[in-house]
Amino acid sequence: MFKKKILKRKKLFFLLILYTLSHIFLYNNNFYIYFLNPIFWLCFLIIFYHQDLKLLNRKEVNITLTISIIFLILYLVSGFIVGFNKNPYDHTVVYTFKSLWKIILPICGIEIMRYKLIKSNKNNFVIMTLITIIIIMNEINFNALFLSHNITFLHYLISIVIPIIAQNILFTYLSLNSHYNVSIIIRIFNELPELFLPIIPYSNWFIEGSFAIIKVIIIYYLFKYFIFNKKNIYHFKNFTMLYPLTIITSILLVLFMLGVFNYQPIAILSNSMNPIFRKGDVVIYKREENIFPGDIIVFKYENQIIVHRIVSINEYYITKGDANNTIDYIKIKKEDIKGVYQFHIKYLGYPSIWLNELFNKEN
Helix, strand or coil: CHHHHCCCCHHHHHHHHHHHHHHHHHCCCHHHHHHHHHHHHHHHHHHHHHHHHHHCCHHHHHHHHHHHHHHHHHHHHHHHHHCEEECCCCCCHHHHHHHHHHHHHHHHHHHHHHHHHHHHCCCCHHHHHHHHHHHHHCCCCHHHHHHCCCCCHHHHHHHHHHHHHHHHHHHHHHHHHCCHHHHHHHHHHHHHHHHHCCEEECCCHHHHHHHHHHHHHHHHHHHHHHHCCCCCCCCHHHHCCHHHHHHHHHHHHHHHHHCCCCEEEEECCCCCCCCCCCCCCEEEEECCCCCCCCCEEEEEECCEEEEEEEEEECCCEEEECCCCCCCCCCCECHHHEEEEEEEEECCCCHHHHHHHHHHHHHC
């Protein structure tokens, strides 16, 4: 019984720790990103990749490919609903090769290392959790989190940190029950749109984070009930790490909806700002002190919340809906303004509108 508590593959574990520490401190160093890091993982792959191929379950790999392709198609189709943006990354042959070199090699290497450490310590929940936490640490850019003035903590938490945590819990679960190629396939397909597509569906920090978490949950249940259901499964303590993550995410979303953060959502009830956004969309606005002509503001007027654009500022703020022919003949004071428009999410506001219309009919 005592032997099960001992860390196995100690050299590999300490190699992971050393790699993680170097990755944290050298995350933004170009020489490290484009040379040292890929070379390290190339050597690692040459040594370790072939060792476990006999354990490969080709059926699981084929199913994983199918699931990944379906998610990729759904992601691309979503662009016809939310719109497309130009991919900001270069897509020349040289840049694509450099991206493959710096992204794909580390993905393959880290998943093989995870697989070997998790499989060797599958009866030790504490060690498995520690391995997962260490891998999470080397995927988070702490410099961006604490030093950047262009990103807020809430942005980074929802769009980057929580999805990274959720994805790594999933990959640890898959490593317990399958082959490392399953996790590698899922991770590579996550990177494909930015690597190869000239345009990508419109997204923002809220959409990205929400989609990533929903995707993790769907993949987990697909594997648990439809792929692993006929074999003995290591549940990673019944996947209990997912529950506190779900609770934390739910609490953050509730606080977000209540306006505890600087950002707050509101459902749009009319088409007065067409084509920027329409009835049924949800607008996310931010509390701002500095407001200028041209800004789209959210303000309160006679117990109504209105989202219109500022056309001029004198003693009062003068607004107008982009789709309206005339300005709003109302006097808006600074204290009436709740915030400034940041982005919108299509169609998400319809349930709120339907409930509002239902209660109004009853009254």
